[in-house]
Amino acid sequence: MGAGPAGCAAAVAARRRAPDLRVVVVDAARFPRDKLCAGAIPGGGLAEMERAGLALRVAHATAQHAVVRVEGRSGRVRLPRPAAIVDRRTWDADLVAQARAAGAEVIEDAPLRALRLRETGGVADAGDLRVAFRLAVAADGAAGASRRLLGLPPGRRAPLREVAARNAGRRELLFDLDAGVAGYAWLFEGEGARAGSAGIYSTAAAGDLSGRLTRWLSREGSGEREALGAAGAWSIRLFDPAGPVHRGLVLLAGDALGADPLAGEGIRYALWSGRTAGELGAWVLGRRALPLPPALLGNIYRMRLAASRSGTALALGVLLAPRLHGAPRGAWPRRLAADQGVAEALAAVVSGASPALSIARLAARYRSFRRGRPDVAGPFQRA
Secondary structure (H helix, E strand, C coil): CCCCHHHHHHHHHHHHHCCCCCCEEECCCCCCCCCCCCCEECHHHHHHHHHHCCCCCCCCEEEEEEEEEECCEEEEEEEEEEEEECCHHHHHHHHHHHHHHCCCEEECCCCEEEEEEECCEEEEEECCEEEEECCEEECCCCCCCHHHHCCCCCCCEEEEEEEEECCCCCCEEEEECCCCCCEEEEEEECCCCCCEEEEEEECCCCCCHHHHHHHHHHHHCCHHHCEEEEEEEEEEEECCCCCCCEECCEEECHHHCCECCCCCCCHHHHHHHHHHHHHHHHHHHHCCCCCCCHHHHHHHHHHHHHCCHHHHHHHHHHHHHHHHHCCCCCCHHHHHHCCHHHHHHHHHHHCCCCHHHHHHHHHHHHHHHHHHCCCCCCCCEEC
């Protein structure tokens, strides 16, 4: 249910694991379709694409560095694996093409209208279709109907505002944590007609976000990065470690499950959770035994999500987000964010490296800041 990154990753991963499995994907849209999204796929997301059996085949810009502004300082950090900045309209359409090429049936113009669960699966009404399923993946995004139809709580939302931005030839990701919100403002520059995006993200109520974005762009003071058009408004659902991961034989994936609250990152975790759900679904349906009890299915899914590189990275984001985004200016978590070693550790996590070493580095710097409150280390300079 949903043909975005999570749904396509689930479909392709399931078909790879069980080539004889019938996989049906339904989506309310017709592709290509517009999608509000900053469009940056970090190195960890590119690794998840590969694990799911998907390839990056569309034109994209490559960002090898990230610039972080915080506490009046600015630092540039190399990304161990570069990020790719895509146009979501073309990228999502190509994901659908890859799902079809893998043998999945993708049905467009089919909005989800009803879900009825059974002991051995369920029935979904999508558009004019009625689809009986043995196992389903709810991957219809933060605004999708699946959670409501399953009777699940909506979860916590975080608002964003975004505009397209002109390309200034800059090949780095800019994150400004001094934008005056419990989050950050960003500028990512890409290729083609939609040259890139600028936006602002907040984990807490922030009043007029569109106005804040306009003022931030004005402070940037570069005509080369002139914003194009009115700000688009959207929101993401923040991942809750204690929240639901399934209902019956329906697994939640992508923004229906939740995004990283630290970076507002959804693409990597959509690919990760979709792939995990698709592989698990193929394993369950390939068993020549009695159906797996839904409670056991949910527990296995939760454990598989947690016991993965992206699952560990997401858990780290959940831990750090309220400490950083909820901290007042001058507080130690924000000063810690301006430390070069911390920035490099987080860049490694974002790039898909094993989180273990980065977590150890973060823990060492955390203890140092909590005990002695030292000045930040490394080449972060006054902005």
